[in-house]
Amino acid sequence: MTDDIGKRIEGIVAERARLAPLVRADAQRWRAVLRSLLALSQQLEQQPRQEEPHAVRDELVASAQVAAEEVEALLESFERFATRLLRSTINVGVSGSARVGKSTLLQTISGLADNEIPTGADIPVTAVRSRIFHSDTRSRALVSFHTYASLRDEVLAGYHRDLGLPPAPATLEAFRAFPYPQRPEDLPGGEPSPTSVVLLRRLLAMRDALPSYEDLLTGDEREIPLSELRPFIAYPTHEERMRPGHGDHRYLAVRDARIECPFPHADVRHLGVLDLPGLGELMVGAEAHHVDGLRDEVDAVVMVVRASATTAYLRESDARTLTLLQESRGGVSTARDFVFILVNDVAVDRSRLAALRHEIDLKINDGVPDQYFQVLQADAANHGAVAAGVLGPLLAHLAERLPVMDAQIHAAVSDSASGLATRIEAIARTAMAHAERVRRSAGVVDEGLQDRVNTLRGHLARDLTALVADISAKYASTEDGEYADAVEYAYRGVLGWTEAGFGEGRESWQARALDRCVEDHNSTPFLSEELNVLRVTITQRFAAMDDFLSARVTDLYARVVAVLSARLGELVPADTEPAKALRQLRELLTDPVEPSPSLAKAVEDLLEVRLDFRTQLYPRVRDALAECNLEVAGPSGQPQVQVIAAPTEAGVDRMYRAVLDIAEQTAFRTRQQLLTLALEPGQALRAVTEFFADAFIRSRDSKRDLLRLARGHRDRIWPDAFREHDLAVTTASAITAAAESVVATVTETRKAP
Amino acid sequence: MTDELRYRIGLAGPSRVGKSSLVVSLLRDSREQLGGLPLQLTAADLATERRVAKTTTELDNSLLRGEFNSDALAGNVEAFTFQLRLAAKRSSTGVRIELMDYPGKWFNPRTRPDDSVADWAACKDFIADASVLLVPVEAIGLMENNNAWQRAASKQLLAIEEVEKTAEWWATARGSYHDEPALLLLCPVKCESYLADNLNTTDRATELHDAVRAMYAGVVKTVRANAPHAEIAYCAVDTIGCVNLVRAEWTEVGGQPHISAKYRIIGPGKSMSYKGIDDLLTLLLRHLVDAQHRALEIIANQRERAANDAKSLAIRNEGLIGNFLLSISGRRRKRVYRSGVQREEADRTHQQVDELNQVIKELAERPLSTKRVNTW
């Protein structure tokens, strides 16, 4: 072995380390593709059920899901490749049937002793697949243990599956108590195969040995001195097995063992050897998976063969192992680069050695030596022979071929990636077309809205016309009992108050009058003031009709709101105070984005209705109220003092009665005048209602504005009505977006690193 | 043979409408009322004189102590026929006017007592014979109604249905005397608060007039239909004048609608301030004088003819024997005398007609209030 090879290997490791992040970055891009693809498939699945596009959708979903699975597989390839690139060692797997000298070869390469890596004469010894790496400084084993769950998933599940048993027990306790059939005949599926006989035995043994290893099912990793390693990686020896309790089965809890020690051939620093146990013998599902992983963990496999004591022929299991290895070579184009056959040159069977080699040349390499597999030959126990006959050619080959293999793997992954990218892009384009179809078929909804608005207008027109008629009927009748009652109430209030001596009592009033008139030597100032006060008070009392009038307005608002809310839904909430509901509507109508000015104006005008005593009625009763003045216009227009009385007891008595009469007369006339106006507030409301109805449904722009309102608040006016359509459109947009993002992510993967 | 013609004025109105007040206002201080005219309206008998005096006092009493008391004038309990004489001043002859006032409750079948049926029949006869039908109209109820109930109530208060019926048979009776004048007078009373020409300032004259026209449309119609020659006039009268309506209240008394009104006194408040009485009198006099004038003209013509006949008889040449016999028996002297008397009568009647012509001219020139008076 030359330094040159060591250097080249070192160079290979360095080059791999450089490549790894790039592969990782590719994987990262593909992970984005996967995410976008899953999102697309999810969007497609969410599309509301519709008849025609349904089948298309289902097909798309299916192909998207298949593609997603392929991307997952691709990602795994990337991962494996990256893992391969990230390894700091060149790993050589050692395979072979039992008893061919596999462990011996490992011992020879690693320099470990028999108590560290056991070899045995008759029975299989290696129970755990161990990986041994060169270390200049350390000698140790890192053992990672199963948890019950990983044991179950990685080991027991395979047994259960292969034996046709129900899924492996979920918990340790369940496993302990699981009613395994005790005899192979009891297995489901009738006549047991020989394999299942062995598998059942092993499974039962694993269960029976549980007490010896269950404590170790921690999932921990432990450093174990090499001297104590054996029970963790090897089957019990025959003697041990004979002991009660079937001996030590701690190896069952071991998931993985990594051994580090200084190799005797220290010039190849970056070397690791992997023990591949039982390959080709009994393959339980879980083990098959491990084989699958081989191609990333090892750069080459050395299959050890040996002429047996009785025959020089290749064993059945060797052929199977070769087939498996062949298949597991992954992206490496030729098995020749990956699998080496080592004929163990053991002295005892040297006589049959030639026959074996011949057999290999003939059967495996089809008569051309080294055609498909390179055949090496060395005594596995001999250090020098192994170095020269195994490691030397092997490493030389790898130094030359590894970059090629890596490139092949890379090319294979990239090829499948670009093929997949094209397929995924096609799916995305199909999805976009599908979304476009969905969107087009949903496009008719705007017509639907127009229809609805027309119907809405019709309903509003009918309802508002009915409302106008209703209001007219209510207020156009010759009698307005409620109004008259309100007037009467105010009038009675005044009379009650005057009768009670203007609220202060006759005596008090007269006493006050007398004092003032005596003081003034004149009744005029007092009476003048007093009548002014009375007039103001009477006016105020009649102004109490405002309550009634505003109730009228509120009533009108409530009716309008009732009509609008029946047709416009929650835009005009029926359970809110009517004026507030109208104000809210006005806000909506003045929405700067889609204003409905004509409707807004209509509502605004309605809200601005003023119906109160002061503005509506007072001007009409001013003359009546003016009677309550000391000076009134006489018959010929000249001012005339209504009351003059002497500042005496009798005078103020007369004054009181006169003032009372004037007050009552004022109240009466006001009342009579108000009663003649009975129809006016009603007429005003009627006019307002008509005006509103006209503006809201008949004005020039009302049609356009109603459509705008409906467009802006469609779903509040007709909750549910457009949901399906919207969903369709939304989904269509979402599908398009998702598909676009798929295309974008796929395009990303095409960019050179 | 007396020259005195008799005219009757019939009243149509339910209780408390203001009949008696209106009649008394017409009759009291009659000289004053006829102011300036060469006519005299006087009580023709003592009973009438007493009655007018008594009712005048009662009416004046309603204005005591600065308050208007509408109970001061009691409702009539029996019928009373005022006997009046209207005569030209210098003439001993004139017209006799009879005016029958009766308890208003007889008028309305709803309020008419069972034992008054015969009395009411006499009243009806009187009215049927009257050339003037005077209908006092209670203005408050007419003006102060604000709703359907009150409008119906005011109709009932004025006993419109009954007034219409009365007008119908009155007009029917009038219809058969085409050459006798007939007059229907619609007289709003208690209307001082709606007219601005007296002491009050609120002018609702047009409104009042329209309301009366509307309310009595049926009455006018039936008169028109049955007595096309009848004159119809409207004349608002203040019999008290110095009051002003403070407030009015519709109520029901014994199933009958009732409006109770509160008034306050305005102006000096010492005495009545009539208004419209002159107009009413003028309207009445025009009618009566016209009637009298027409009657007298007929009489004058008859008398002229009789006087001429007598004269020709007195001077008739009956031949020698005839003339002798006439002279011997004194018959010619008698004939001459008779002829002279008849001539005198005829001349006197002519003179009366001339006098009435003058009065008619004066009456026609007398101005009538435009606010209070209207003719159809």
Ligand SMILES: Nc1nc2c(ncn2[C@@H]2O[C@H](COP(=O)(O)OP(=O)(O)OP(=O)(O)O)[C@@H](O)[C@H]2O)c(=O)[nH]1
């Ligand atoms: N304010 C006012 N009151 C009046 C007027 N005329 C009559 N009255 C009042 O009306 C009431 C009834 O008047 P009367 O003249 O008695 O009525 P009537 O129609 O004769 O009633 P009976 O005798 O019951 O049929 C009296 O209290 C009068 O004071 C008027 O012009 N103005």
Ligand SMILES: [Mg+2]
């Ligand atoms: Mg009377």
